[in-house]
Amino acid sequence: MTTVRTTCPYCGVGCGLLATPEGTIKGDPDHPANAGRLCSKGAALAETIDLEGRLLSPRIKGRPAGWDTALDLVAARFAAAIHTHGPDSVAFYVSGQLLSEDYYVANKLMKGFIGSANIDTNSRLCMASSVAGHKRAFGADTVPGTYTDLDQAELIVLTGSNLAWCHPVLFQRILAARAARPALKIITIDPRRTATSAASDLHLAIRPNGDTTLFGSLLSEIVRRGAVDRDYVAAHVSGFEQTVDAARAMNPDDTGLPADDIRRFHDMWIGAEKVVTVFSQGVNQSLGGTDKVNAILNCHLATGRIGRPGMGPFSVTGQPNAMGGREVGGLANTLACHLEIENPTHRKAVQQAWRSPTICTKPGLKAVDLFRACESGRIKALWIMGTNPAVSLPDADSVSRAIARVDFTVVSEVVNRTDTSILTDVQLPATAWGEKTGTVTNSERRISLQRAFLPAPGETRPDWQIICEVARRMGWGDAFAFDSPAAIFREHAALSGRAAALGRDFDISGLADISDAEYAALAPVQWPVTSRAAGTERFFAQGGFFHADGKARMVPVSAMPVPADTAQTLCLNTGRIRDQWHTMTRSGKSARLNQNQAEPFAEIHPKDARFLGVADAELLKIESARGQAVVRAKITDGIGPGALFVPMHWSNTHAPTGRINACIPAVTDPVSGQPASKAVQVRACRFTPHWYGFAASARAMSPGLAYSAVARTATGWRCELAGNAAPDNWEDQARRILNLDTGGVSVMRDPARGTVRIAIHQGAVLKGVFFASPRPIRVARELAISRINRDVSALVALAGLPMSDQPDPGPIVCACFNVGAHAIHDAIRHGATSVEAVGKCTAAGTNCGSCKPDLQALIDARPTRSAAEQEEIRCHVQPM
C-alpha cells in the first residue's frame, strides 16, 4: 500500500496523518502538531471518504451540465453584472476549508482583476476578532507562540475555549504535560462546566461577557503588585498608562465571580512567569470580541510574557486553514501576505506583482454585511465556495432568503445537497479532502501539505482549477495560467518576500523557488521561512513589532455590559460538540461519530427547567425575534441559572428544527465585523408534541414531522421523532418514517399507556423498528440499532429491552471502542476511580483519548449523585 502523508481536514490543530488509497488513516508520528495522536474525529476519517452524497458533475438549475457550459455561464454572468453594475455588484464567500492555493487565486481574481474586495470567508465567524486584536496590538496578525509553549508553561489559562472537545489533541498534549510535570496548572474560564473545566485546577464560571473585566482586573493587579516588566514596556510597548487607567475603571464584581476566585486567578497568573493564555471562539464570537482579545494581550505585554518559551497569548483557530486564509488575504479587509488594502504602497506592490489591471481600493463587505447586500439586491452575482452559510451564519433564515434573492448564484461543493446548495443556480463539483493537494496553516503558523491519496471522482476538479478557468473565461488567462498548486504556492511565496520588504510579518520567500518535487515533499514548517532562516518558533521576545515605530500597543478597553437577568429570557450560548464538525457534511457520515450525541440539545439549569415545566429528555422550543428552534432538553447544573447552551452543528439535512443559528441576531463586533454568537437573549418554553418517537431503519429516513433528528448508524439510520397529531394509521406512519414500503409488519400496542411499537421484517431479517409514546421514548437505542439487518424475532425487536445475553451499552461515550455509559458506570461502581482504571476495565479512552475528560466527569459526578439519579441513568432502558 502507498502511504501518503497528509493533514486532518477538521480543526486548526492541524494534525498530520498517514493515509492510504485503501482507506487506512492513522496519526503521523513524525508530524510536530500531533506526534501520531488523533482525536475521535480524525480517527474516524476513514468512514467519511466514500462517495455517498457527493456532487460528481456540474449542475445548472438542478440539471446535469458539462463543465464548459457551466464555467462559461459563471464567467458570463459575473462579467455581465460587473459591466452593468460595477465590480462591487459581485461577491465571493469562501471558506477555511479551502487550501491556501485555492484561497490565493480566489482572492487574486476578486481583488486584483474584478477590482472589488467583496470576498469574505467563513473564518470571519471564527477568528476575525483575534486578527483585529493582533493587528491593533502587534501591527500585524501574528500568532507569537508555538505548541511547544504548552509543554513548557507553568500555567495555562483557557478562556472561551472548550479545548477538550474542540481541539482535543492539544488538550491531550496539555494533560500529558501536566502528568509529566504536576506543577503545571490549568485554569478554565467559561460560564459553563465542560469537559475542559472538569480537568482543570480552577474553573472560573464567569458571567457571559465578563472576560474583559477579568483581564482588566488582572492588569490592575499586575500594576499594584509591581509585576510590570518595566524594561520591556519602556523599550517595546506604548499605551501603557491609558490602558491601566481604563482597566482600573472596571469593577471585578461584574464578572460574577467570588472575590476569592478572582484573587486565586490573580495569584496564579502573576505568580507563574511562564503563562500561556489560550483563547478561541468564546472570546472571538462576541460583540466586544476584539476588546476581549486586547484585554488578554495587554496583560502579556505589560509583563513581557510573550515570545519566550512557555509563555504568551495564543489564539487557536477553529478551521484547518483559517490561518492560511488570513495569509492569502481571504478576509474582505486585507490583501495577500498580510498587506493592507488601505495602504497605497501595499496596493501598488500587490498590483505590480500580479500585473493586474486594477486593485481594490477599499475594504469589501464582511460576511454579515455581504449577505445583507444580497438581500437588498446590491449583489447581483454570488459565488460560495466550500461552506454552508444557510446554516452557519447568524440569522440563518434571512441568509437563506438573501441567497435566494441574488440574480445569479454559484456554489462550489463536494456535497450533493446542502441547505445552501439547494438555493443556488449552478453547482460546481469540487474535489474533497483526500482528493486534492495544497497547503494549510495551523494555529502555530505551521504550513503543512494536504496531499491527495484518492483519485478525483466523477467530474470533480480542484477549487484552484475551477477559479482559474473562470478567470480565463473572463479574459485574464495569462495571470491565472497555473498548471499546479505548486506554481500558485511559488507566486504566493514570492509575493510574501515583497510584503516582508514592506515590513510585514508573513514571509515565506525562502520557498519562492521551490521545485514541483520539493513542493510534493514539503515537510511541515513554521513561517517565517526566509532565505536565511527556515522556520521561526516565536515572535516578540525582543520586541520587533510591526507598527511603524516597532512598538506594540496596549489598547485601553472598556468593560462589556453583562446580559441582564430577566424572568422572561435566557442567555443563549452556542458552541461545538466533541464528535461533530461544523454543519456535519463530513463528520455526519460517520456512524461512530453520531453515537455520542445523535440529536440537537439544549443544556438548561434545573431551576429554569422547573420554571418552564420541562423535564429531562422533553423538547424545548427556543425563540428570538429572528427565528426559532426545537431541541432536546438536557437538564444539568453544569450550566448556570438563566443560561442555555446549544450546539451549532445541525442543519435541515439532519434536524430541520435544530438550526440554532436561526435564533441568533446578525450583530457584529464593531472592530472585527465578527458576528456575536454568544450571550444572545432568547425565550424558551416546553414544546409539547402529541407523541414522541424513536426509529431505526436500514434505509435513509426523512420524516418531515414537528421534530426529527436523523443520524447515520452502523446498520443504517436512526431517528428521534415527535409529532403534533396522532396519525390515522400507525402502521402507514411507521412505513413512511422507516422508508420501508414492503416487508411484514408486527405491531404491539398498549392502549392504557398510549404506546405503539412496530417492527418490519423482510423474511426473518429485521429492517426497521419504530416506537411511539406520549412520553419521551425510553428504549435501548444502541441495541435497537444493532438489531437492524439481523435475524431477530418480532418479540425481541419490539421489547426494546436488552436480552440476558445482550447487555445494553447505553449512550456511547467512547466512540473508538463503542463503550457506553452503562458499562462505564458499572466499572466505576466496581471500584475504577481513575480514567486509567476505567480504561483497563472497558478499553474506553485507550485509543484517541478524546473521551478521557468525559470519563473523568463521570467519575467525578458519581459520588454526588443521589440513588434516584443513579437509577435515572440506569433507566435509559425502561419499558414504555
Ligand code: SF4
Ligand atoms: Fe483533526 Fe482532531 Fe487533530 Fe483537530 S485535533 S486536527 S480534528 S485529529
